[in-house]
Amino acid sequence: MSCVSLFLYNRFSQKKEVFSPINPEKITMYVCGPTVYGPIHIGNGRSIVVFDALFRVLRYLFPEVVYVRNITDVDDKINAEAQKLGIPINELTKNTIAQFHQDINKLHVLPVSVEPKATCHISHMIEIIKKLLDKGVAYLSNGHVLFDVLKDPFYGSLSGAHKEEILAGARVEVAPYKRNPQDFVLWKPAIEDHEFWPSPWGNGRPGWHTECSAMSLEYLGTTFDIHGGGADLLFPHHENENAQTRNALGVEHPVKHWVHNGMLMVEGQKMSKSLGNVLLLKDVLAQFPGSVVRWALLSSHYRHTLDWNSSLLHQATQCMEHVNRVLELPWDGKHCLDADFLAYLCDDLNTPGALNALHLLAKRALQDQKWVSSVHTCANFLGIQKISSSLTLEISKEIEDLIKERTQAREEKNFQRADELRQKLEDFGIIIQDTPQGTLWQ
Ligand SMILES: [Zn+2]
Known part of the structure; x- marks a missing residue:
């Protein structure tokens, strides 16, 4: 184990805390994985990469890390x-x-x-639902099993959502079988043509939130160190998951650290099907x-x-250029993790700081070979x-083309277009300089 402390923001306390594991010999982390109805978008990719970075830091600091990331392969979106597509559900999920x-x-x-x-x-989900029914925090209604939010005095303690607000919120689906509109489904009855499983309450399928409670319990136990996911999962998914686990197991805090990554916007807008701006990771x-x-993806906190x-x-690409030039140099395989680089990562996973430290190391290494192993080690890390x-050549060509277009616009005295192109180049981080010999860029 390393003597470096890891600081991590905890959504529950809303504070940056020293990460103190339940068992320092074995760290336990659960992250909500994809619902497999189609290829993931770049926003899902961000969450995967963020928690992969955290996993890498934990692996370095502690002897063992058990990292569970689930696959949701039962969901209405998958059925639809x-x-x-006119294909069986298992073929869709497998692909x-x-x-x-x-x-x-x-x-x-x-x-x-x-x-x-x-x-x-x-x-395992059925077992949890049975426990919730036994404890009187869930009820049966019209083939559904529902969690009775009013029976849980701590409901809302994670997300800060108050019952009154939830009640008033338009996001809550009002269904005739619910005692209270904010109650959420633990088990729903089978629908024709859809996948179903037998249960004490008839054939049906589990609610989404129950899945993560069951899988985290199965692999990590009643309490574990870190639960991660995107900020969009905080409410209702994580709030409900937390309520189920707490009530079913009688544990006050099943999760020690709740960690959420921020959202990804595209050109300043929320990604949505209706805006047609959903960027699939595979296309990027x-x-x-x-x-x-x-x-x-790691360039922002x-x-x-x-x-x-x-x-x-x-x-x-520009930032990576120096690093890349060093990675092309031979490396003796000696590991040399830079202290500043690690300190950034241990400060609530400050990846922009760590990438900047790596960039600076690369610049140094291009001057002095003794830094080469640090660059290799940190980049690998x-x-x-x-x-x-x-x-890199391709990008340079794109820049050359923009410069050519700008030169032409200037020659045609279309200064508005020339300014637009200059702005575009500046957005790429390119500084241009007009000289009698032509336009230079760096
Ligand atoms: Zn989940």
């Missing part, structure tokens, strides 16, 4: 998509899981310790190497909103790998 693995491998995401599928844990990876996408815009990947120099 399979029906739309989507394969695509998911292909995408995240390209981002150099490390394999997790366990990747459980919800459909393999239905009996078809254009840019995994290391560049990874760099871009994980708790902040990340704006994915046209210049972000180009900036990441964060999953940044050498990219082919043809990509």
Whole structure:
């Protein structure tokens, strides 16, 4: 174990805390994984990469880390998509899981310790629901089993959502079988043509929140160190998961640290189907190497909103250029983890600070060979790998084309267009200088 302390923001206390594990010999972490109805988008990719970075830090600091990231393979969206495509549900989920693995491998995401599928844990979910019914915090209604939110005095303690607000919230689906509109479904009855399982309450399928309670309990026990996911999961998913686990197991705090990554916006807008701006990770990876996408995803602090815009990947490419040049140099294989780099990562996973430290190390290494092993070690640590120099050439060509277009616009006295192009180049992090010999850029 390292003597370096890890500081981590805890959503529950809303404070940055020293991470003090339940058992320092074995760290336990659960992260909500994808619902496999289609390829993941870049926002899902951010969450995967953020928790992969945290996993790498934990692995360095502690002797063993059990990292569970589930796959939700039972969901209404999956049923709808399979029906739309006219293929069996298991074919859709199998293909989507394969695509998911292909995408995240390209981002150099490390394999997790366990990747459980919800459909393999239905009996564990039924056990949890039985316990909730026995304790009187759940009830049966019209083939559904529901969690009675009013029976739980601590409901809302994680997300800060108050029962009155939840009640008033338009997001809550009002159904005739609910005692209170804010109650959530633990088990729902089977629908024709949809996958179902037998249960004491008839054939049906579990509610989404129950899956994560069952799988985290199965692999990590009644209390574990870290629960992660995107900020959009805080309410209702994590609030409900927490309420179920607390009540079913009689444990006050099943999770020690709740960690959420911020959202990803595209060109300043929320990603949504209706806006038509959903960026699939596989499409981004078809254009840019995994290391560049990874760099871009880690270039903002994980708790902040990340704006994915046209210049972000180009900036990441520029930043990586020095690092890449060093990674092309021979390395004696000696490990030398830079103290500043590690200190940034241990300060609530400050990846922008760590990437900046790596960038500075690379600049030093290009002057003095003794820093080469530090660059290799730190880049490996964060999953940044050498990219082919043809990509850098490709970007240079794109910049040359923009400069040519700007020169032409200037010659045609179309100064408005020339200014627009200058702005575009500046967005790429390019400084241009007009000289009698032509336009120079750096
Ligand atoms: Zn979950």
